[in-house]
Amino acid sequence: VVNTDHDERYRDFWQTYHKMMARKGISEQMAKLEMRRRTTLIGSMMVKKGEADGMICGTISTTHRHLHFIDQVIGKRDGCSVYAAMNALVLPGRQIFLVDTHVNVDPTPEQLCEITMMAAEEVRRFGIEPKIALVSHSNFGTSHAPSAQKMRDTLALLREHAPDLQVDGEMHGDVALDANLRREVLPESTLEGDANLLVLPNIDSANISYNLLKTAAGNNIAIGPMLLGAAKPVHVLTASATVRAIVNMTALVVADAGAAYPPSRTT
Template identity: 40%
Template sequence: LLNGLECVGKKIEKVRVVFSGAGAAAISTAEHYVRLGVLRENILMADRRGVIYEGRPGEMDPYKAKFANKTKARTIADALVGADVFVGLSAAGAITGEMVAKMAKRPIVFALANPEPEILPEQVRAVRSDAIIATGRSDFPNQVNNVLGFPFIFRGALDVRATQVNEEMKMAATRALAALAKEDVPDSVSRLYGLRSVKFGPEYLIPFAFDPRVLLWVAPAVAWAAVASGVAKEMIDLEHYREQLEARLGRARGIMRGIINRAVRDPKRIVFPEGEEPKIIRAARMIVDEGMGSPILLGQRANIERVAAEGHISLRDILIEDPGTSERRDKYADYLWKRRQRKGLSHGEAHQLLFNGNYFGSVMVACGDADALLSGVGMHYPETIRPALQVIGPHPKAEIVSGLYMLVFEKHVIFCGDTTVNIDPTAEQLAQIAYSASRIVETFGITPKIAMLSFSNFGSVRHPEAEKVARAVAILRKRDPALVVDGEMQADTAMDENILRLAYPFSMLKERANVLIFPNLSAGNIAYKLLHHLGGATKIGPILLGMNLPVHVLEQGADVQDIVNMAAVAVIDAQQRASERTDK
């Protein structure tokens, strides 16, 4: 109701509402409408005998009597003349198109009887093209289903040990659902319903029944309302409670909620070279709403504003920078020229390169005008990473850049590297890849246990490839003796504690590894994709390691939630580097 009235531009205290049905559901809904702001005198209710009106002969129970108003209407047809809202909680065919035709301008029709509604949407459309329609069925837009309420109201009530479900808790659930419908709908949810894009409006007033975000919005709202109204026996920390709820939706969501919460504690500026991409704009809105960063969109302002307007996306608190007209162009061209002048780049060519968002964004990070860069949703990996390597380059201590994926299974998390950059790394490079991986894994609050993989177990096969991996282990141990790392070893050895304990008791690894370093890019890239597709792991990445400043690359075609997740990773990377500079 709240969202429908917003769409038609009507005030809740002025609308006239007609109910078909006067049972427990109708009376409860009508009372809830009164609490939302509908005036009781503006509600007409009809049962099998017709309109319930003041002075109607015969017995009337006290619940119906509360809605016995002064009116000349005696039938549902009479009541609907000039009405703004129809709520059907009765039976199929209770009203006709002729009745709907006589309703007020831009009427709202909630025909909620199941399986056949009081009137079908096509019958409404035939007489009122300006109507907003909802039913109880999943094969029409705006499905009203109690599955959106009861499970999550009870979840919130039980988690704070509420002594009752009071009106404040119901109201909190109502407003949480109304607010969620205005949020950007994840691609994964849209695809679940066979839709490409879903936006708040007449065809989408209420969240989908199987949108997993409903749990994360309704349960905390209900729990906090229980606390605020004094019926909760236990207090909750809302941030921690949301983390727990995310974990119930799957380990990957729980992990990402923890990462996002860490990002929120010290937000950073993230520059997006593909600022005109609709997915990037949607992700930027979510980043601002989460409070984890300040997005900077690169692109032509008019194009960005047009895409945002088409998607009904607010650009509040989102910065826009046009590389073609920016006041920073001369400063950035000087920086880029000085950086690349001995690589054959002229000053004029530096100016031209800055029309490329990846070059402009990389210089922006290098000059301290942004804290991190995130790009790649609409281009191949090399197109994204090459400008960053030329402008920012690898960390002096790392010397090489590598890619890491986090793979989240139901019971454990595995990091795989290098999966994206180095085709045939040397022993020294493998050691560096493993070391860089260990640092980022520690940043996520996980103790790294590293397995250097091969087709050989501790010298069982004498071959240069296996020996290369063994040398990498020796190099890494010398660099950081405290690291838990061993190899060369086969993948099953790394993942099976029994093999480690019984066949190789001398191994530094006593538990299954959580960081897998592959001997070459073919092995790493193939393995992580098989684990994702066949093993059912949720992948988070690629996380770019070894850069001198925070730069991260998106998978081509990444969806909006993937972009938000990687933005959180980029923020944490920037936080960690800032902390290290402070310590120094």
């Protein structure tokens, strides 16, 4: 527990933050002020210092505001150049993951390629083999719009960088979720079975799709947003997060932390 009015770690926290950000416009006074009033900044510093194994934030303010402090203090995983948010829905008879629902407004093919690989890795951690559909208004070349071409370029990059992934596109949403329909449209599609990981071309399509599916599905389990690309187990929720959603994400953070440390460590 951190008491923002008095905590023996306060001086170390603000001095560390100032040292990290001194060349990015953060003065000593600003570091002192921010370290008292920004709970996400305090939590990020606790994770960085080893005072906490993970963090959940985001039920107040916006994703990008929280991600700003996470990026300053915790940063990205080695080899990652982008963050992304993935949401999951546990529906009758299927699980669906959607990415990127909250972070990148209009990701490039290179970013989508990296996001897809991170998302596939996370899906596997749930014990599910990812079957990935690059979703679009275009269906296997029916449109030459920039957004459709972006998804085709993403597929080409994935073929190069992650040839082991089961992925195909660009395709319509119904074709992604219905393997029989996909076989009718393109019998030689390299994606087998119903897709369970939907990669959308921009934040509008991803966020709208997730919220429509979540609301239409009723009382089924929603998990997320899961932050992909961070160096530590941290996740940014949304203002609409229910108690159940917070409990689900707490369990995920515990699993993340357990995977990051030796079995003897208590979380």
